[in-house]
Amino acid sequence: MFLNGLKAKSIHKQIDKQLRKRDYKPSGAKPVVVALLQDSTKPFDPVSLKKILKILNLSEKNLVLLAYVKTMTKDQKELPSLFSEKQLGWKGVFKTAALENFKKQRFDILISYYHSDALALRAMTAMSNAVLKIGVSPEMESVNDLTIHVNDGQESIFIKEFEKYLKILKVIH
Template sequence: MILKGLKEKSNKNYIDKCVKNRVMVSNSNIIKTVGFIVDDSEFLDLDWINKLSEVLKVKKENFEILALTNPKSKTESVYLNTFSRKDLGWKGNVKTETLKSFLNKKNDLLISYYTLDKLPLVFTTALSEAKFKVGLIEETNVNDLVIKTDINDTSTFENELVKYLRILNKL
């Protein structure tokens, strides 16, 4: 238990370091690639996520979904690319290729669609190489744009996301 706490503390420190060192580049490039992070214990509407890629006019092959799963859960995840708390090492170290490839991909947009402040989700958002990050949670400073809405109110999130991306000339 002590080692688990120390490991989480080292990763929190690494998140803070990443947030402080992140350089926000102002550009109005059209969004072509999107990463989507979700907690599969909190949100399971894969159809809406796929519809969102059409609304954003992003090709399916350029829209990647990564879900946090609980390895102790007896139900299988609806998402293809998954990771768990066990995939995180010490001081920002990542153990699996699925998570490494997602984090290293330079997406134009990252959507962090979760409301629970879980370390693996915040860690993934902070370490992502995405150029612009949008999320629901504002307690952490990992998102560039926060849309405050209920996680199940997908239409409001979608409308607000499209509105702000148009204002920023990204659609």
């Protein structure tokens, strides 16, 4: 237990370091790659996800999904689109190549669609190399550039606000 607390503290230090370095600068370019980071217990509705892609004028191949699970089963460990707290090491180092690649990949938009305060989700959002980070949880405002306050299951409201704010930020026209 003591070591878990120290590990969490080292991860929080890395998150804080990333947040201090973060400075959102709009690129002015049309979004090409979008990522969705979510809690697997409350996933984003697939029909609504297609609406977001339509707003951005992107196809499904331009979308990268990553879902957090509290505890992974043996079968889930083989899936690169799932991750858990155990795959997060000291100082915020992700233990798998797929997670490190997700963290380093440049996304035009990262949608952090979760309300969970899981350390792994917070770390992935904060350490992501996304240009624009959009979240839904008021508790995660510090790690996102834009927070759209909606509850789980309110994807239609999220989509309306998402489109409105992307137009305001001139990400889409």
